[in-house]
Amino acid sequence: MNHFPVGWGRPRDDVYGAYNPSYLPQSHGGTQANPITHTQSPIVTGTSVLAIKYKDGVVIAADNLASYGSLARFTDVKRLKQFNRKAVVGFGGDVSDMQYLDRLLNSLDVEENYGGDAPAESGPHMSAKNLHAYLSKVMYKRRSDFNPLWNAMLVAGLDESDKPFLAYADLLGTTYSSPSLATGFGAHLAQPIMRRAVPNEAASRELSKEQAVECIKECMKVLFYRDARSMPVYSIAVIDGKGVDLKEDEKLENQSWAFAEQIRGYGTQTV
Amino acid sequence: MAAMMQSAMPTSEPGYSFSQAPQSVAGGPRQHGFYPYTDNGGTTLGITGSDFAVLAGDTRSTSGYNINSRYAPKLFKIGGTGSANEGARIVLSVVGFAADGNALKERLDTVVKMYKFQHNKEMSVHACAQRLSHILYNKRFFPYYVHAILGGLDENGVGALYSYDPVGSYERETCRSAGAASSLITPFLDNQVNLKNQYDPTSGSGLEKVTKAPQPLSRQTVEELVTDSFTSAAERQIEVGDGLQMFIITKDGIEEKYMELKKD
Numbered sequence: 213m214n215h216f217p218v219g220w221g222r223p224r225d226d227v228y229g230a231y232n233p234s235y236l237p238q239s240h241g242g243t244q245a246n247p248i249t250h251t252q253s254p255i256v257t258g259t260s261v262l263a264i265k266y267k268d269g270v271v272i273a274a275d276n277l278a279s280y281g282s283l284a285r286f287t288d289v290k291r292l293k294q295f296n297r298k299a300v301v302g303f304g305g306d307v308s309d310m311q312y313l314d315r316l317l318n319s320l321d322v323e324e325n326y327g328g329d330a331p332a333e334s335g336p337h338m339s340a341k342n343l344h345a346y347l348s349k350v351m352y353k354r355r356s357d358f359n360p361l362w363n364a365m366l367v368a369g370l371d372e373s374d375k376p377f378l379a380y381a382d383l384l385g386t387t388y389s390s391p392s393l394a395t396g397f398g399a400h401l402a403q404p405i406m407r408r409a410v411p412n413e414a415a416s417r418e419l420s421k422e423q424a425v426e427c428i429k430e431c432m433k434v435l436f437y438r439d440a441r442s443m444p445v446y447s448i449a450v451i452d453g454k455g456v457d458l459k460e461d462e463k464l465e466n467q468s469w470a471f472a473e474q475i476r477g478y479g480t481q482t483v
Numbered sequence: 484m485a486a487m488m489q490s491a492m493p494t495s496e497p498g499y500s501f502s503q504a505p506q507s508v509a510g511g512p513r514q515h516g517f518y519p520y521t522d523n524g525g526t527t528l529g530i531t532g533s534d535f536a537v538l539a540g541d542t543r544s545t546s547g548y549n550i551n552s553r554y555a556p557k558l559f560k561i562g563g564t565g566s567a568n569e570g571a572r573i574v575l576s577v578v579g580f581a582a583d584g585n586a587l588k589e590r591l592d593t594v595v596k597m598y599k600f601q602h603n604k605e606m607s608v609h610a611c612a613q614r615l616s617h618i619l620y621n622k623r624f625f626p627y628y629v630h631a632i633l634g635g636l637d638e639n640g641v642g643a644l645y646s647y648d649p650v651g652s653y654e655r656e657t658c659r660s661a662g663a664a665s666s667l668i669t670p671f672l673d674n675q676v677n678l679k680n681q682y683d684p685t686s687g688s689g690l691e692k693v694t695k696a697p698q699p700l701s702r703q704t705v706e707e708l709v710t711d712s713f714t715s716a717a718e719r720q721i722e723v724g725d726g727l728q729m730f731i732i733t734k735d736g737i738e739e740k741y742m743e744l745k746k747d
Contacts, residue, residue, distance in 0.1 A: 389552060
C-alpha cells in the first residue's frame, strides 16, 4: 500500500520497474549529454503600438488582440496601461511580460504616492519622462542579465514641464524619441503615414488633437488591412494637460475592402 | 547512469518512479537563444586643433532599414553640474549599440561628477580618458558594443582626442572617425588632416618628392572638413543622415552647432 498521496495512481517500481529517465536532461535525472537549451522567445504576443505627438499632448493606440503564434487567442487584452494622469504605456510583444511590467509599475505608482505628502490633484506626479527612464533601465538590466522582458513599448504622456513626451524602449534597452513612433509592423506600415503628418517636432507643435486622433485611426485601419496578427477592436488614449482619456473598446470605422478585388498574383483567383 | 542502476536495484521497500524531493532546476547552466546586441548605425568624428577639439556625429538612429528617430544624439557632455552638464569641458561620443552607449555615458558622467566632489577640482581629460578605458575593459567579457571617442582640452589647453575600441584599448590622436561611415571618412581625413599622399609641388618627381608635414588646422577649416565628411557620408551610407551635431570644445566651454543632413 502506498501511503504517499503523491504516489497514488502512479506505476510502482516493484511492479513495473523503474521509470527510465535516460531521455531526460541531466538536471531532471536523465543521462542526456546536452545541457538544457532554454531558448527564450515570446509566446502570447501583442502586435504594433502607435503614438503621435500633437500640440498639447500625445495620442497612443494598440489593438486588443493577444496572439498565440498565428492563432488569435485572446481578443480582449488591453495593451495600453495608464500609469498616472500624466503617462500611459503601450506594450507590444510578450503579454505575460507586459503583465509583469504592469504589476511592477503599479507597485512603483503606489510607492511614489505613499507617505505624508501624497500629491494632490495638481501636485507633483512622476512624469512620462521619469517613467520612461525607469522602464528603460529595467529593460536594459534584464537584457544584461540575459533574461529579457520580451517587449517593445511606447511611453506617452507629459514631461516634468507638461510638454508632450513620447519615447520608445525595448527588450535590448534601446531607447529613442520622435514626434511619431510605432513598434513592430507599425514601424513599416504606420510610421511613413504618421511622418507625413509630423515630419519634425515643429510640425507636431502645430498638429491639433483631432488631426492626431484621425491620423492614428487611419493607421490602425491600414495595420488591420495588412497585419495578419491584428484585429479591428483597439484601445486609444489621449494624454494632455487635462489628464488621460483612455477608451478600450473602439472599433475601426469606414473600412473599405474594395481594394481587395484589385489584388492579383496570390490567393484563389485564377485570372 | 548511476541513478538508473540505483533505482533498478530490487528491494523489499516499495519504490516509486519519481524522486520524492522536488528537484530544483535553478542553479544549473542555462543556454539562451537571445542576442543582446543590435547596431543603431550612424557615424562619429573628432578632429583636434592647437586650442580646440571638435566632436561631431549624425543624429539618425536606425534598426536595419528602419529609421527609429531623426534626432537621437550620439554626443554627450561629461561632467559639469546637473543633468544638463553645465560647465562641462569633456565630450564623449559613442556609436554602435545605443543602449550600451547610454549606459557607458551615464557611468562616465557619474565618475567625473564624483571626482569633483571628492577632489574639489575638475577631472583632466587625460584622467577621464584612462578611466573610460578601465570602464570598458571591466566589461571585457560582455563588452559595451560601442566605439567611443572622448574629446577635450589637455593641461596645456591643446585639443585632446582619445579613441577607443569596445574593450578599452585606447590612443590619443589628432583625428578619428568611427561607426557606419568610418570607412568612407577615414581616407578623406588621412588626406586632408594628416596630408597623406600630398607632396610639396616644388620638390622634384619620383623619389625626389617631399611629403607635406601636417600642420595644426584652424577651427574654420576643421568645421568645413567635418561638414564635408558628413554630407558626403550621407550620400553613400544609408545609416547616416538626418542631422549633424557638432560640439566645439574651447577654453570658453562647449559650443554646440547643428545642421540638417539628407533625410532620405
